[in-house]
Amino acid sequence: MDPSLIEGLPEAIEKGVVCSNYTDPQHTWEILQNFKGGNAIFTQPTTKIKCGGAPQKIAYLAADYFRKKGRSQNINLVFATPGSVIFGVPEIKATLEKVIDRYGIDFKPFHSPVKIDAKNKKVYFKKTAPKGEFTPLPKTMLWGPN
Secondary structure (H helix, E strand, C coil), rough: CHHHHCCCCHHHHHHCCCCCCCCCHHHHHHHHHCCCCCCEEEECCCCCCCCCHHHHHHHHHHHHHHCCCHHHHHHEEEEECCCCCCCCCCCHHHHHHHHHHHHHCCCECCCCEEEECCCCCEEEEECCCCCCEEEEEEECCCCCCC
16 A cells, blocks of 8 residues: 555656556556566565555466466466465465466465565565565566555
């Protein structure tokens, strides 16, 4: 709800480096349509967001779109979350794990976004367990709610 809580996020949104359905769904759609390959990183912060499922929903929609357009082989889909599981309810978790496998999404639990470097198109994560070190992930498209 407050982009300033993640270093560089306000600037990245302003420059169009980060997509958000909450602030500009048309921009998100345009980025998806024009994205031809590289890392597509979907994430959520440890801060409050409007809908906890939104980052996953757009990741699955994007994965399906890329597959239908024949781009899946050129795109590395990543879903990074501060949490330990994809979803807390066991029955739903089991279903979503199948979806992640079907789309080849690289699920990264314990990854909390802490910094966006818009100039170099990188997102930095703090591992929330077990050690807490910073991990940079290069990216060419990033979506995260704010």
